[in-house]
Amino acid sequence: MTQSPTHGRFVVVPASYVFLLREGASGTEVLLQLRQNTGYMDDHWAAAAAGHVEQGETAYDAAHREAQEELGVADLDLAFVTSMQRNGSELPIDQRIDFFFTARSWSGEPRIVEPEKAAELRWCPLDALPEPVVPHERSVLDALRTGTTTAYSTFGF
Numbered sequence: 829m830t831q832s833p834t835h836g837r838f839v840v841v842p843a844s845y846v847f848l849l850r851e852g853a854s855g856t857e858v859l860l861q862l863r864q865n866t867g868y869m870d871d872h873w874a875a876a877a878a879g880h881v882e883q884g885e886t887a888y889d890a891a892h893r894e895a896q897e898e899l900g901v902a903d904l905d906l907a908f909v910t911s912m913q914r915n916g917s918e919l920p921i922d923q924r925i926d927f928f929f930t931a932r933s934w935s936g937e938p939r940i941v942e943p944e945k946a947a948e949l950r951w952c953p954l955d956a957l958p959e960p961v962v963p964h965e966r967s968v969l970d971a972l973r974t975g976t977t978t979a980y981s982t983f984g985f
Contacts, residue, residue: 842881844890845928856954861946874962887927899938904931915984
């Protein structure tokens, strides 16, 4: 629910994240992008596809749309990982709800569709991630690596 900050109520911003996974020579690998020119966590590694859920859209729909828009892939076999309630900023009324998904199958070859926002795509072993990774995404990737994901998680509280 989004309310005007002038009312003093929480503004909750929903987003969907997609971690494409595959089995590599050294175990499970995740496709990450190196962010650039976005104004948020530039020069950090992040989910190869992620973005805000738009009005009237489900988190699943947003995940499919973002994968198409950012990677040029479709027909994802999405698996829900966690909903993360996150403190989004220094503003006391700004919170985030992030929906994380994985996909191990899709159609199309992942590629950078928005070169102005992503400097690089790289398959990375879950147990040897590059630095730095966006911190709240890193916590989900660590849980995936250790098999400790939960349906609900928090970050920044």
